[in-house]
Ligand SMILES: Nc1ncnc2c1ncn2[C@@H]1O[C@H](COP(=O)(O)OP(=O)(O)OP(=O)(O)O)[C@@H](O)[C@H]1O
């Protein structure tokens with residue numbers, strides 16, 4: 001397993017007037033091996049930008065990102081990304097989508113089949129392997145996208161609001177499935193979300209960003225409580241009723257509330 | 265205007281065609297134009313029929329057509345094999361785009377016919393020269409449509425392939441190509457039409473067989489009905505090609521459009 005280190009990350013985009021827009025300013029953050037870190041922050045606080053730099057899809061203007069001690073310069077299969085807009089290959093079946101990364105690695109056919117079958121089972125999607133993405137519901141598409149990322153057994157998972165487009169019920173189911181999957185196959189995970197409850201429920205730590213410029217506001221530790229109370233073994237609604245959960249959620253909420261503007 | 269039913273449209277097409285031949289027949293038979301310049305449609309058809317059995321300029325009409333189709337297939341195939349991958353790669357890699365675009369933008373204004381002298385000098389009048397002329401005519405739509413198609417592929421999907429570890433060639437073959445297939449097929453259809461049109465120009469420089477060669481020979485033999493039989497054959501085959509490719513395009517769009 002590998003960790004992710006953001007070391008004094010700054011990112012500025014050139015503006016049309018010839019000036020600069022600072023999207024991120026001096027962010028230092030480490031996601032430890034097998035740790036699940038959620039990032040919350042108001043719209044425009046640089047969450048996606050942060051994730052894209054860890055993926056190697058964007059580059060910081062100052063500071064550096066290292067994964068497993070190695071400086072990130074380009075995308076690589078040690079880091080899988082789940083995009084908010086699914087980004088499945090529309091012309092490939094569910095099976096072909098999930099197996100794509102393994103084929104890129106030159107894995108033998110038998111291994112591909114085995115991995116595909118395993119994730120279809122884990123995701124409760126057996127029997128859909130020959131369908132195309134447009135024949136699936138939004139929730140199923142999202143599960144395929146997650147399976148596709150897990151299938152390459154990446155050291156690091158980067159997820160950008162993966163449940164953002166789902167309805168409330170599907171979202172709850174997916175959150176429980178993700179907890180189940182994470183418990184079974186823990187990976188170093190950076191999970192971006194708008195939803196505070198989701199962040200607290202899923203993660204070991206919640207990173208709260210502020211904006212203008214995007215920067216680190218506070219890091220809230222969830223892990224001690226989650227371990228002590230055995231959240232992973234409980235149903236999602238039971239966890240959310242716990243006083244400790246409510247307390248943490250309210251704390252994160254307050255950190256966000258005083259910076260949210262009417263236009264969000 | 266009222267919508268026409270398919271049957272009504274067929275009738276109109278038929279009337280138009282009959283009208284065309286009737287006017288042609290009328291003008292040719294009236295004596296207003298010298299018979300040496302304008303044979304009647306019946307004579308042209310009879311000539312075409314006759315040429316199917318009796319060799320002219322060394323071969324029968326079908327043999328000439330086969331030679332022409334062979335050249336067409338080579339020129340068009342080469343254009344597709346070069347144009348589609350190059351267009352996709354240019355759509356994806358900015359650097360390549362910057363290098364190739366200026367040259368391409370300039371060369372594509374050189375009409376296929378204008379390539380004839382160059383092609384004859386450099387590639388000869390055997391197989392190379394004519395194929396080169398057809399290639400020049402057929403390349404631009406292949407390249408441009410693949411390029412536009414690649415540009416329109418959802419960037420997230422390309423990034424998804426990248427982060428899953430796909431190499432450059434794999435991204436081209438498995439993401440950019442299927443992602444821009446409707447655009448590419450539309451390009452191939454236009455390209456095939458242009459290739460077929462360039463054919464006659466290409467065959468000005470061949471000296472063995474081909475429908476263009478037939479027409480040039482007939483011109484110097486002062487045989488207008490053979491010239492026109494050649495034109496008729498070119499037109500009919502071009503139309504058949506276009507109909508077939510249009511069908512394919514519709515099929516691809518129906519299959520791919522919903523994805
Ligand atoms: N390519 C770019 N060029 C210019 N500005 C950009 C670019 N990408 C992002 N930005 C700006 O950087 C800021 C941070 O963007 P980012 O997408 O990271 O925010 P976010 O926190 O993910 O927001 P949201 O919650 O709405 O997804 C925004 O103000 C955005 O306009």
Ligand SMILES: [Mg+2]
Pocket residue numbers: 047048049
């Ligand atoms: Mg975002």
